[in-house]
Amino acid sequence: MKRGKAMYLVLPIIAGVAIALQAVFSNKVSQTAGVMQAVFLVHAFGLLLALFILLIGKENFSFIKNFNVYAVLGGSLGVVIIFTIAKSITLNGVFSTVMVSVLIQMTVSKVIDHFGLFGVEKNPINLMHVIAILLMVSGVIIYQRSN
Template sequence: MHNYKYLGGLLGAIYIAVIAFSVTKISVHLAVISAVFGQMVMSALIDHFGWFQIQSNPVNIQRIFGLILLFISMILIYRGSIESN
């Protein structure tokens, strides 16, 4: 059995711990949208460069625009949660 398979479990545990810790510092919806944004950025990079032996799918303007809108939504949610406190 390959040792890199244990990396998924370790990274999963770290991910859960970071989300659980961040929810106490920021709101739940901001923690979730931040995780989704990170996953979207990584998926765009994986698609663009063809990592993990997949066919390369270059990033286009629509994907960049979608990531920008998601980032703007994170900023707006963060500002809204600060103003409400």
């Protein structure tokens, strides 16, 4: 990887940490208030933070008329994500939940890249991608058998 591009890895590193922490925090809220209540609270606070950032950034809302409907399904998918992760941590633990979630996320992402779904630039799968996915699957199997 080129030196300049390595800096861009900071963002997915932050995202990875945030996903792991969000999973734990959502599970804690669900243990106190219930899973659907946790989903609501997590999204309500997320909405407030996003609105705050939008407002301090002096953004306007003219973008609303220009987006595709499927593009805003991310919020609905967020509900599914919070619900299933909060529930799964109780059943499977944090590491197993995040590990399997990341494996599936990466596999689905590769399918999206390969076919150029949802308007993303095509990035065809190759042998190294298949090997990487198989290694991740092997890691999940090894970890699950060790428990």
